[in-house]
Amino acid sequence: MRANRKYDSEFKREAVKLVVEENRSIREVESSLGITHGVLKGWVQKHRDQQDPAVVAQRSTEAELKQLRKEVEKLRRERDILKKAVAIFSTDPDRYSDS
Template identity: 30%
Template structure:
Protein backbone atom coordinates (compact mmCIF):
# COMPACT_ATOMS: atom_id res chain seq x y z
CA UNK A 1 0.00 0.00 0.00
CA UNK A 2 1.15 3.60 -0.61
CA UNK A 3 2.07 6.15 1.99
CA UNK A 4 -0.54 8.72 2.89
CA UNK A 5 0.68 12.16 1.90
CA UNK A 6 0.28 14.82 4.59
CA UNK A 7 -0.59 18.40 3.74
CA UNK A 8 0.56 21.31 5.87
CA UNK A 9 -0.76 24.87 5.88
CA UNK A 10 1.53 27.85 5.25
CA UNK A 11 1.44 29.03 8.87
CA UNK A 12 2.63 25.61 10.09
CA UNK A 13 5.39 25.54 7.46
CA UNK A 14 6.64 29.02 8.38
CA UNK A 15 6.59 28.20 12.10
CA UNK A 16 8.48 24.98 11.43
CA UNK A 17 11.12 26.79 9.34
CA UNK A 18 11.56 29.37 12.11
CA UNK A 19 11.87 26.57 14.66
CA UNK A 20 14.52 24.81 12.51
CA UNK A 21 16.54 28.02 12.19
CA UNK A 22 16.62 28.37 15.97
CA UNK A 23 17.92 24.83 16.50
CA UNK A 24 21.46 23.49 16.56
CA UNK A 25 20.37 20.03 15.46
CA UNK A 26 20.73 18.73 11.92
CA UNK A 27 17.84 18.50 9.46
CA UNK A 28 17.75 14.66 9.65
CA UNK A 29 17.56 14.80 13.46
CA UNK A 30 14.75 17.36 13.34
CA UNK A 31 12.96 15.41 10.61
CA UNK A 32 12.89 12.37 12.85
CA UNK A 33 11.68 14.38 15.84
CA UNK A 34 8.97 16.17 13.85
CA UNK A 35 8.02 13.06 11.84
CA UNK A 36 8.40 15.02 8.58
CA UNK A 37 10.68 13.79 5.77
CA UNK A 38 14.08 15.51 5.68
CA UNK A 39 13.62 16.35 1.98
CA UNK A 40 10.40 18.17 2.78
CA UNK A 41 12.12 20.18 5.52
CA UNK A 42 14.97 21.09 3.16
CA UNK A 43 12.47 22.23 0.54
CA UNK A 44 10.64 24.33 3.12
CA UNK A 45 13.92 25.84 4.29
CA UNK A 46 14.97 26.88 0.80
CA UNK A 47 11.58 28.39 0.08
CA UNK A 48 10.56 29.98 3.39
CA UNK A 49 13.65 30.75 5.45
CA UNK A 50 14.12 34.38 6.37
CA UNK A 51 17.07 36.17 7.85
CA UNK A 52 16.59 39.15 10.10
CA UNK A 53 19.12 41.41 8.39
CA UNK A 54 19.71 39.67 5.09
CA UNK A 55 17.32 39.34 2.16
CA UNK A 56 17.06 36.04 0.37
CA UNK A 57 19.83 35.83 -2.18
CA UNK A 58 19.12 35.72 -5.85
CA UNK A 59 21.64 35.70 -8.69
CA UNK A 60 21.72 39.48 -9.05
CA UNK A 61 22.28 39.98 -5.33
CA UNK A 62 25.10 37.43 -5.42
CA UNK A 63 26.71 39.24 -8.39
CA UNK A 64 26.49 42.54 -6.54
CA UNK A 65 28.03 41.02 -3.41
CA UNK A 66 30.87 39.52 -5.48
CA UNK A 67 31.55 42.91 -7.11
CA UNK A 68 31.53 44.56 -3.69
CA UNK A 69 33.97 41.97 -2.32
CA UNK A 70 36.30 42.40 -5.31
CA UNK A 71 36.21 46.19 -4.88
CA UNK A 72 36.96 45.89 -1.17
CA UNK A 73 39.85 43.51 -1.86
CA UNK A 74 41.36 46.05 -4.30
CA UNK A 75 40.90 48.79 -1.71
CA UNK A 76 42.63 46.66 0.93
CA UNK A 77 45.59 46.08 -1.39
CA UNK A 78 45.81 49.82 -2.11
CA UNK A 79 45.73 50.61 1.60
CA UNK A 80 48.45 48.04 2.31
CA UNK A 81 50.58 49.70 -0.33
CA UNK A 82 49.97 53.14 1.17
CA UNK A 83 50.91 51.86 4.62
CA UNK A 84 54.16 50.41 3.26
CA UNK A 85 55.00 53.74 1.61
CA UNK A 86 54.25 55.66 4.81
CA UNK A 87 56.43 53.30 6.83
CA UNK A 88 59.33 53.88 4.42
CA UNK A 89 58.80 57.65 4.58
CA UNK A 90 58.77 57.58 8.39
CA UNK A 91 62.00 55.58 8.36
CA UNK A 92 63.64 58.10 5.99
CA UNK A 93 62.51 61.13 8.03
CA UNK A 94 63.66 59.54 11.28
CA UNK A 95 67.14 58.96 9.80
CA UNK A 96 67.41 62.63 8.78
CA UNK A 97 66.72 63.85 12.33
CA UNK A 98 69.54 61.82 13.82
Protein backbone atom coordinates (compact mmCIF):
# COMPACT_ATOMS: atom_id res chain seq x y z
CA MET A 1 0.00 0.00 0.00
CA ARG A 2 1.45 3.37 -0.95
CA ALA A 3 1.23 6.63 0.97
CA ASN A 4 -0.95 9.53 -0.19
CA ARG A 5 -3.28 7.28 -2.13
CA LYS A 6 -6.15 9.13 -3.80
CA TYR A 7 -9.68 7.80 -3.34
CA ASP A 8 -12.55 8.84 -5.58
CA SER A 9 -15.74 10.27 -4.10
CA GLU A 10 -17.79 7.11 -4.81
CA PHE A 11 -15.27 4.97 -2.90
CA LYS A 12 -15.35 7.39 0.04
CA ARG A 13 -19.16 7.45 0.04
CA GLU A 14 -19.38 3.66 0.09
CA ALA A 15 -16.78 3.35 2.86
CA VAL A 16 -18.64 5.90 5.00
CA LYS A 17 -21.90 4.06 4.30
CA LEU A 18 -20.38 0.86 5.74
CA VAL A 19 -19.62 2.68 8.98
CA VAL A 20 -22.73 4.86 9.28
CA GLU A 21 -25.49 2.63 7.92
CA GLU A 22 -24.11 -0.84 8.63
CA ASN A 23 -22.59 0.07 12.00
CA ARG A 24 -19.22 -1.46 11.21
CA SER A 25 -16.17 -0.14 13.04
CA ILE A 26 -13.89 2.32 11.33
CA ARG A 27 -10.87 0.10 11.87
CA GLU A 28 -12.69 -2.90 10.42
CA VAL A 29 -13.71 -1.01 7.27
CA GLU A 30 -10.24 0.51 6.86
CA SER A 31 -8.68 -2.91 7.16
CA SER A 32 -11.09 -4.65 4.79
CA LEU A 33 -10.83 -1.93 2.12
CA GLY A 34 -7.10 -1.30 2.51
CA ILE A 35 -7.57 2.32 3.55
CA THR A 36 -4.71 4.05 5.34
CA HIS A 37 -5.27 4.09 9.12
CA GLY A 38 -7.11 7.20 10.31
CA VAL A 39 -8.34 8.40 6.91
CA LEU A 40 -11.85 6.97 7.16
CA LYS A 41 -12.45 8.71 10.50
CA GLY A 42 -12.10 12.07 8.73
CA TRP A 43 -14.51 11.03 5.99
CA VAL A 44 -17.09 9.89 8.55
CA GLN A 45 -16.75 13.13 10.54
CA LYS A 46 -17.16 15.20 7.39
CA HIS A 47 -20.28 13.21 6.51
CA ARG A 48 -21.74 13.75 9.97
CA ASP A 49 -20.95 17.48 9.85
CA GLN A 50 -22.75 17.74 6.51
CA GLN A 51 -25.80 16.06 8.02
CA ASP A 52 -25.87 18.22 11.16
CA PRO A 53 -28.10 21.29 10.64
CA ALA A 54 -26.18 23.25 13.29
CA VAL A 55 -22.87 22.75 11.47
CA VAL A 56 -24.43 23.61 8.12
CA ALA A 57 -25.97 26.78 9.60
CA GLN A 58 -22.66 27.75 11.22
CA ARG A 59 -20.80 27.37 7.91
CA SER A 60 -23.42 29.47 6.17
CA THR A 61 -23.16 32.15 8.85
CA GLU A 62 -19.36 32.13 8.66
CA ALA A 63 -19.46 32.48 4.87
CA GLU A 64 -21.91 35.37 5.11
CA LEU A 65 -19.79 37.07 7.79
CA LYS A 66 -16.67 36.73 5.64
CA GLN A 67 -18.49 38.25 2.66
CA LEU A 68 -19.84 41.12 4.77
CA ARG A 69 -16.40 41.88 6.22
CA LYS A 70 -14.99 42.02 2.71
CA GLU A 71 -17.78 44.39 1.65
CA VAL A 72 -17.23 46.62 4.71
CA GLU A 73 -13.52 46.86 3.89
CA LYS A 74 -14.33 47.86 0.30
CA LEU A 75 -16.79 50.51 1.49
CA ARG A 76 -14.22 51.89 3.94
CA ARG A 77 -11.67 52.23 1.14
CA GLU A 78 -14.23 53.99 -1.05
CA ARG A 79 -15.16 56.33 1.82
CA ASP A 80 -11.52 57.19 2.44
CA ILE A 81 -11.00 57.97 -1.24
CA LEU A 82 -14.06 60.24 -1.24
CA LYS A 83 -12.85 62.03 1.91
CA LYS A 84 -9.52 62.73 0.22
CA ALA A 85 -11.29 63.96 -2.92
CA VAL A 86 -13.46 66.33 -0.89
CA ALA A 87 -10.38 67.64 0.89
CA ILE A 88 -8.59 68.25 -2.41
CA PHE A 89 -11.53 69.98 -4.10
CA SER A 90 -12.41 72.10 -1.06
CA THR A 91 -8.92 73.65 -0.73
CA ASP A 92 -9.17 75.68 -3.96
CA PRO A 93 -12.59 75.37 -5.63
CA ASP A 94 -11.57 77.52 -8.65
CA ARG A 95 -8.55 75.37 -9.39
CA TYR A 96 -10.61 72.51 -10.86
CA SER A 97 -13.40 74.41 -12.58
CA ASP A 98 -13.45 75.41 -16.23
CA SER A 99 -14.11 79.06 -15.42
